[in-house]
Amino acid sequence: MNTIVADHPNISIHLISAELDSVFERRIAATKQLGPQLERLWSLAAQRTQGGKYVRPLLLLRTIDTLTDMGPATQAPPPVATQVSLAAAIELLHYSFLLHDDVIDGDTQRRGLPNLIGELIAQHETTNEGATAQQAQHFARSCAILMGDLLLAEVHQIIARAELSTERRARALDLLAAAIDESVAGELLDVGMSDRVIAPDLATILEMSRLKTATYSFELPLRLAAALSDAPAATERALAQCGRHLGLAFQLHDDMLSIFGDSAQHGKDPFSDLREGKETALISYARMTSAWARIEPLFGSPTLSNDDALEVRRILAECGAHRFVSGLIDDELAAFDDMLAASTNDLPARARESLRQHAAALAVRTS
């Protein structure tokens, strides 16, 4: 990756978007002879990856670029085309996780728009007369399971076939396996707490947040950049630590936004976390206070009114949950800063600056 590309994120976004288009075109062409259903499903999936912010793939590309300042690496990083292909794979992994998450959570929307499941249900409502509403929903959810499988397979195919040295490919496969393991472990804690199979204490919630998001959204692109640059182990460790702190801060901030943010901006169904009974650090803190008695009857009610949701929000602020989680976020960002300051030997100045910008962008985001 040369500096011209890395300094112009719009060019990178264009490259990633074009690569995703070509992956989907290839998959649509390969499955054309298997019937219109599968082809249609691929086309729908392709549409839904368009217009993303590509945070994860951009983090990979930018980090590879900043690591070229490491001095004489044993080998140059792979050519831009290979980097972009791996960046696209990270985006597809994200999308595969989202699909199975949506199935597990029973969600039909994401960011204010119908997700793949919602879109399939809407299509059947307008076109199909044979299926009942329940059958159309079941079919839509089944499609999401199957498309998640196809995307997960495709991610592996891309990495297994990437033009990398045997050693780099093995490291990339290791990182992919670790990211999937941790994300699944996080999702297992998440669904286990929602289903009252696992106790929702604060430590478990923080572990869940880290596993479910930090690993594949932050650690994976950062460590993969190190692996593709033949960076020393100390560099990869420093990047992994930075990724963990940033990732946890990001997830906690996300939970805050979902309740205290402006839903017109973040695009989520307002208060859906409260209606779904999602166990977050905010809720875990509130449970430990006397205010919980007033929240409990409302929490997890699918028919929670907007007024009641606003009341829960007010109580979450009043009981100190908002302040407590803000403090946790500050702690993670401070630990991130400390890690950066301690990594002057392991991370080039431009890598540290780029990470700082990434953190700043996350901290001020409203969606």
Added chain:
Amino acid sequence: MNTIVADHPNISIHLISAELDSVFERRIAATKQLGPQLERLWSLAAQRTQGGKYVRPLLLLRTIDTLTDMGPATQAPPPVATQVSLAAAIELLHYSFLLHDDVIDGDTQRRGLPNLIGELIAQHETTNEGATAQQAQHFARSCAILMGDLLLAEVHQIIARAELSTERRARALDLLAAAIDESVAGELLDVGMSDRVIAPDLATILEMSRLKTATYSFELPLRLAAALSDAPAATERALAQCGRHLGLAFQLHDDMLSIFGDSAQHGKDPFSDLREGKETALISYARMTSAWARIEPLFGSPTLSNDDALEVRRILAECGAHRFVSGLIDDELAAFDDMLAASTNDLPARARESLRQHAAALAVRTS
């Protein structure tokens, strides 16, 4: 693979079983630090792959062995350890498909015993007091989605890391991708017909049966054997054709067994296909006869009594559906025989004999 091993299926079964054990041990060790839930899930999954008949992995190993008679291949097949590792991957792919199938079909049993979902539900019934029955079911199904994902990822990791030449690895990855695409396309037709989103005509049902089972259970092991043996393209094509005919015969026979077989022997919930309203070739034929008026009110009723099920079975025989599907099976087996007879140049005698035995074993099976 040497002849001693291939001629003694018990030795092959032992090797496959030991390889599966070692995969699971490795995965359990790798995820130990991610909490007891994931470790427990892997242990449960490991238990459930024990004692299988390993039809698919055995077909791979046996076919590689018979292809060594091809004469001087450009290279020897991979060492036994690699063959067994790939054979185990095929079994894990099968298990991954079963898990997501069970989620989609809402099944909690397989072959008369609780499946992973049923087992998890049973465990929560005895140990957990916090979760409602509905929550325990949701958690169990979510676990099956996630374990299916982990197994699908593992299959790819095994093939991506197998000690193969770049060309053989690329062919193996191609075959894996094709098998997954076709299986997903078949599952999509299956669930689409159940949910009345896709019309259940006979051509669609036969296509579904072929895609859903024939590809990964027959074509994949047969073609992979050809790829790993550097067999000529004509050999791979002949094996693929044989696999298609056998696979479709197998699936049709399975549908017949489920209604006309002895449930004490095949281990399925007797008449579950009728209760679930499963679209099979038997049902498709019956729909075209005047007998359908008597079947329709009973078909797909979850509370179908045993007497009513026996009545449906009687009508399916009387209206000619049984005879019709038996004819389809005979047609596929005859086409298989023709294919074998036409392949004397492309398949060694021992490969043809082995395929004939495979077909004979399928034709007389009762479970």
